[in-house]
Amino acid sequence: MIVSELAKVALQSLMINKLRSFLSMLGIIIGVTAVIAIISIGQGATQMVQETISSLGSGLVTISPGFRGGWGGRAARTASGLFTLELGEELKEKSPDVEELVPSIQSGGLLKYGENSYQASIVATASGYENIFNHTIAEGRFLVAEDVDNYRKVVVLGSNVVRELFGNQNPLGKKTIIQMGQGRFIFEVVGVLESKGQVMFFNFDNQVYIPVTTMMKRMTGSKYVNSYSAQAIDSEEAIKQVEFLLAKRLEDPDLYNVTSQEEILETIQRVSATMIFMLAGIAGISLLVGGIGIMNIMLVSVTERTREIGIRKALGAKRKDILIQFIVEALVMSLVGGAIGLVLGWAVSVLVSRYGGWAPTLSMFSVVVGIGFSSAVGLVFGIYPAMKAAKLNPVEALRYE
Amino acid sequence: MKKPFIQANDIWKIYYMGEVEVPAIRGISLEIKKGEFIAIIGPSGSGKSTLMHILGCLDKPTKGIFYLDEEDILKASENRLAAIRNDRIGFVFQQFNLLARRSALENVETPCLYAGKSRKERIRRARESLLKVGLEEKRFSHHPNQLSGGQRQRVAIARALINDPDIIFADEPTGALDTRSGDEILEIFQQLNKEGRTLILVTHERYVAQYAERIIHIKDGRIDSEELIAQ
Ligand SMILES: Nc1ncnc2c1ncn2[C@@H]1O[C@H](COP(=O)(O)OP(=O)(O)OP(=O)(O)O)[C@@H](O)[C@H]1O
Ligand SMILES: [Mg+2]
Numbered sequence: 001m002i003v004s005e006l007a008k009v010a011l012q013s014l015m016i017n018k019l020r021s022f023l024s025m026l027g028i029i030i031g032v033t034a035v036i037a038i039i040s041i042g043q044g045a046t047q048m049v050q051e052t053i054s055s056l057g058s059g060l061v062t063i064s065p066g067f068r069g070g071w072g073g074r075a076a077r078t079a080s081g082l083f084t085l086e087l088g089e090e091l092k093e094k095s096p097d098v099e100e101l102v103p104s105i106q107s108g109g110l111l112k113y114g115e116n117s118y119q120a121s122i123v124a125t126a127s128g129y130e131n132i133f134n135h136t137i138a139e140g141r142f143l144v145a146e147d148v149d150n151y152r153k154v155v156v157l158g159s160n161v162v163r164e165l166f167g168n169q170n171p172l173g174k175k176t177i178i179q180m181g182q183g184r185f186i187f188e189v190v191g192v193l194e195s196k197g198q199v200m201f202f203n204f205d206n207q208v209y210i211p212v213t214t215m216m217k218r219m220t221g222s223k224y225v226n227s228y229s230a231q232a233i234d235s236e237e238a239i240k241q242v243e244f245l246l247a248k249r250l251e252d253p254d255l256y257n258v259t260s261q262e263e264i265l266e267t268i269q270r271v272s273a274t275m276i277f278m279l280a281g282i283a284g285i286s287l288l289v290g291g292i293g294i295m296n297i298m299l300v301s302v303t304e305r306t307r308e309i310g311i312r313k314a315l316g317a318k319r320k321d322i323l324i325q326f327i328v329e330a331l332v333m334s335l336v337g338g339a340i341g342l343v344l345g346w347a348v349s350v351l352v353s354r355y356g357g358w359a360p361t362l363s364m365f366s367v368v369v370g371i372g373f374s375s376a377v378g379l380v381f382g383i384y385p386a387m388k389a390a391k392l393n394p395v396e397a398l399r400y401e
Numbered sequence: 402m403k404k405p406f407i408q409a410n411d412i413w414k415i416y417y418m419g420e421v422e423v424p425a426i427r428g429i430s431l432e433i434k435k436g437e438f439i440a441i442i443g444p445s446g447s448g449k450s451t452l453m454h455i456l457g458c459l460d461k462p463t464k465g466i467f468y469l470d471e472e473d474i475l476k477a478s479e480n481r482l483a484a485i486r487n488d489r490i491g492f493v494f495q496q497f498n499l500l501a502r503r504s505a506l507e508n509v510e511t512p513c514l515y516a517g518k519s520r521k522e523r524i525r526r527a528r529e530s531l532l533k534v535g536l537e538e539k540r541f542s543h544h545p546n547q548l549s550g551g552q553r554q555r556v557a558i559a560r561a562l563i564n565d566p567d568i569i570f571a572d573e574p575t576g577a578l579d580t581r582s583g584d585e586i587l588e589i590f591q592q593l594n595k596e597g598r599t600l601i602l603v604t605h606e607r608y609v610a611q612y613a614e615r616i617i618h619i620k621d622g623r624i625d626s627e628e629l630i631a632q
Contacts, residue, residue, distance in 0.1 A: 308500060315511050315560070316516065
């Protein structure tokens, strides 16, 4: 008996009850859609974050205050009263593998020029920052040592800030007002950075850069910086040296955190892989539910078609012919469901990737998972009803009303 | 010595309803020669259909001896029985038992499908078979519910014939038909018998049984009497 012929018989049976077949597939459709979308979105997002972090340049080491009591929350930041400019100088001088080190303070403020205003992230830092973070100067210059030494009120703008404040005008040499808290300060624009683009929730192009000393002495009066960013020759060595020095200055190792870009990349990779698998696993449960739906409808179908099975057996169908017919029916349902799910899942991930700003990826892996899982589900849940059908006694089946 | 084409000795079929034994066939012995036209007649519930299912290899007797063309059917596997039904036996039922959602042609094709014949061969044979029983060509694509009772029974006969079987079993084939189309169906059977096919016709109407050469009377699962009909 030719399987393709039985497949045709199965297909015809499914077409007779189109709506019912579709409804039975729904579980599989939703399951596969979810699995495909989650894998694709997860991979796309992770890849983008990784690319962004890599684009900051290799050898980046960040020295930040330690976090206590888990992630997040401003209360967890405990060391903001410990990092001084002098400590930064010392770290730079005494660590042979630290090539460059700049302090930075992150803040926010409203920039104004004429009628235009723009809420920007303000980074107070020093010369060298642009090299550590691989920024390219589009116009003018970045902050230089003299700016920092003399508390100059100069500002370097990200490309979005320039567009919003100055439109097509040349911003160099223009005076802009930075409003921070109660204070209003007049800054001169000395440079514009090349665009780096949106990085998830973070946009470098919304930032403006001012000398760290200007921020501390003229604007906030603070003696401390938020963090240090360093360019290492060898990241691992640099971390060891910095940690050694910090341990001497600040007894409690919980107060600070020294991480390299490589470590962050690794962590992101690990965390996101776990997340993707967990979410895909949850979505996989709906595949299981879909399988049960198919099994249910197949059992109903076997009962309804008892007489048909009896007739086929009287005409010479063997157990295996009936078995194949019903398994193919279950398989076709789950595979068609899987295919629809694949298309829908792909559509969802393309849609989400547009908002997220990454390239949509349809990996071979997710296609294999989608098709593989749905056919496995069809087989597993189709086999019991099919066996039930195949085992029917022909005379009893023929007598069935 | 060569055994008769169909040989049954002391066949019993006992159904079990819980603890209670319901014997449907109670020790039937009979011999049928190749090419015979037999009618099995008896009141309702006497076990005619049960006997026909056993002789047609659809069901095995609870005990007894049954040889079909020298093959011990009680020892045959389920697959072997399916192959015998497919290859050597054709069934015609009172309620037609056509596949509802298939065309006349597809219905007739089905035994050929299980015989593993190619699509082209199946269609060729199905058409031939349908023409032979006198169904008009324009009705080949009709579904059973678009056909009259007589036409449906023709389709069923065409289906029984498609694998060129040795024996045809018909269980009250005229039971659901009016006299005229019933007669037409019986004439087809007579014609098939003339071509050399063994025919076993189950009925409870004397007048239908009259078409056969030999009538076996069944009562309470036993053979009551036999009579030969002079043609
Ligand atoms: N699966 C079963 N379980 C129990 N009893 C059964 C079963 N099948 C048939 N019988 C019994 O066996 C007896 C013979 O049934 P059968 O169908 O062979 O009769 P019949 O002669 O064909 O009757 P009819 O002319 O009404 O078709 C009946 O009494 C019936 O109730
Ligand atoms: Mg009967």
